[in-house]
Amino acid sequence: MRVLSLRAQTNLEGADMFLYLDCSGGISGDMTLAALAHLGVDYAPLAAALARAGVDCRIDARGETRPGGPGQMVAVSWNAEGQPLRHPADIAAIFERVEVSPGVRSRALAALNALTEAEAHAHQIAPAEVHFHEVGAIDTLVDILGAAYAVEALGVSRICASPLPWFSGTVECAHGRIPLPAPATAYLMRGKPVFATDACEELVTPTGAALVHVLADQFVSGPEGVAVALGTGYGSRPAPAGLRAWLVEDGAGGADHVLGGREKVMQFESHIDHLNGEDLGMALEALSAMPEVLDVLWLPGVGKKNRPAGLLRVLCLPGQRDCVENAVLRHTHTLGLRLQTLDRVVAPRRAVSVDMAGQPLAAKEYSIEGQTYVRPEAEALKAAALRDGVGVPALRNARAKN
Secondary structure (H helix, E strand, O other): OHHHHHHHOOOOOOOOOEEEOOOOOOOOHHHHHHHHHHHHOOHHHHHHHHHHHHOOOEEEEEEEEOEEEEEEEEEEEEEEOOOOEEOHHHHHHHHHHHHOOHHHHHHHHHHHHHHHOOOOHHHHHOOOOOOOOOOOOOOHHHHHHHHHHHHHOOOOOEEOOOOOOOOOEEEOOOOEEEOOOOHHHHHHOOOOEEEEEOOOOOOOOOHHHHHHHHEEEEEEEEOOOOEEEEEEEEEOOOOOOOOOEEEEEEOOOOOOOOOOEEEEEEEEEEEEEEOOHHHHHHHHHHHHHOOEEEEEEEEEEEEEEHOEEEEEEEEEEEEHHHHHHHHHHHHHHOOOOOOEEEEEEOOOEEEEEEEEEEEEEEEEEEEEEOEEEEEEEEEHHHHHHHOOOOOOOHHHHHEEEE
């Protein structure tokens, strides 16, 4: 894949990268595939896997230059005559058969479920009764699976997206003329940031809305980090702009703690009311012992039905997200986990030794507003107190000599 050579050329082998989707020009399934192809994703292995799963199709990318700059378009073709209408279960069965990783399959199924729910709501029918007319074609099946495949191929740690463009007008479909955004798209755009445009054409399709609904970890006005590469994807609509996918070196790899500065951290949260005291204690101990975890906080309280409960918060660097996410789920069995990216200010600090009560103890020296302070490490105080047979306050309150 060209992505690998791109990382080598920019000395970013092993760097923590994320994907930023600039949706200001719209987003659809084919635009997403094209933008990620422009970043270097090769869909030939996926087409071969689909053929082995009984879907004989071609996924062809070609260069395309418009006012929005150079980019690519992706065309999906198939050998069978026409396309049968498919129920969600039929497409899900294809996703289960195709030889892809569990992560790719999980994302594809999540996007399919989101699209199914949106179509069911739009037509006021049960999800099992949904017939995929527009969205049931092989090209949209490939769009969903291909986007999940491409994201994994890029090896990004997270995905951010811009606010979505608002548009109006009407469009012809199998059910006649409908308003824009299409009912299924409007359903999926709920709860997401949007901005006004003068466009009277479809900028966000149901498939595009389902993909951003599932793939985007957060919506931001722009990326923060080092912009490494840009992939632009154009759709069949003759629009001057396309979907712009930026590959960004995460500026959240951690601040230089000697110099201080700002860094990004991921915060996981969950309300816990189902663990007994022993299980909770072991979960907190296991999470605190992980080198990937920056901090663990437990805030006790009272939850629904007056049950004793608490708020669990776990911090890590964005590059450790998957590892820590899996660990929180593994040790708590919580059924819901919230996450967000936060800015963190890091004060300059360095490891030093401080003389307390006549003995050297490991400590941190840190600076705030030009003033330097020294704080003994808690574990060093604990060990010294045990060794001398005194309480920790006796050492803390002793006169310190730097």
